[in-house]
Amino acid sequence: MPDLAASSSWSVIVSIAFGSSVLGTLAGKMLDRSGARTETVRAGYADAVKAMNAWGQYPERIYRRVDDTKETLARLESLGAELKAALAFATGWVSGESAELGQVYNSFIELLRAEVTVHARQAWSSAPASTSAAMNIGGPRQANEIAIRADGIVPAEWLIVQLFSTLIHYRVGWRRLVWVRPLLRRRLVRLRIVEQAEQAFSYRSA
Numbered sequence: 001m002p003d004l005a006a007s008s009s010w011s012v013i014v015s016i017a018f019g020s021s022v023l024g025t026l027a028g029k030m031l032d033r034s035g036a037r038t039e040t041v042r043a044g045y046a047d048a049v050k051a052m053n054a055w056g057q058y059p060e061r062i063y064r065r066v067d068d069t070k071e072t073l074a075r076l077e078s079l080g081a082e083l084k085a086a087l088a089f090a091t092g093w094v095s096g097e098s099a100e101l102g103q104v105y106n107s108f109i110e111l112l113r114a115e116v117t118v119h120a121r122q123a124w125s126s127a128p129a130s131t132s133a134a135m136n137i138g139g140p141r142q143a144n145e146i147a148i149r150a151d152g153i154v155p156a157e158w159l160i161v162q163l164f165s166t167l168i169h170y171r172v173g174w175r176r177l178v179w180v181r182p183l184l185r186r187r188l189v190r191l192r193i194v195e196q197a198e199q200a201f202s203y204r205s206a
Helices: 002-056 058-063 070-097 099-125 156-165 174-178 181-191 193-205
Strands: none
Touching (some): 002 058, 002 156, 058 070, 070 099, 099 181, 099 193
């Protein structure tokens, strides 16, 4: 009987140890997968923000072209196509990752597309930047010119990058589990992110 009791005790101990090991392994794998997913999501949103910012800066690339040769025009056209492709991919990725943030991203892209279209048209109609002075932001300085503070109007791509970046933390880490779709939807309505961008763009246009 003592041998049976001892054997039974060892069986319980072995079962507990084995169970703890299995649970620990599973927990470790889950944490590893969660961490990998978080990094993947972060990288995806970072790429989406980069695509938005790069497209917003495209008119500046056109303004600063050094000539109107076929090679330069072909290069800028190719760059524009690449930026559009990256933006299209980012739009699909964000919408697939989060329908709620996808709606915000799409709205921002519509605002940015309208502004980029206007500035790109103006840039293509301008003369190439053939001198170093033409490369200056805001044009060449005048003699005895006094530096003044900017009017606070940030570039369009910076504005929407700043606004959209404030939303990314809802989709990573523990907040991803807390802010489920219905809660996140109501949160975005209260934040009025899209309305803020629309108002700012209206002010810029005015």
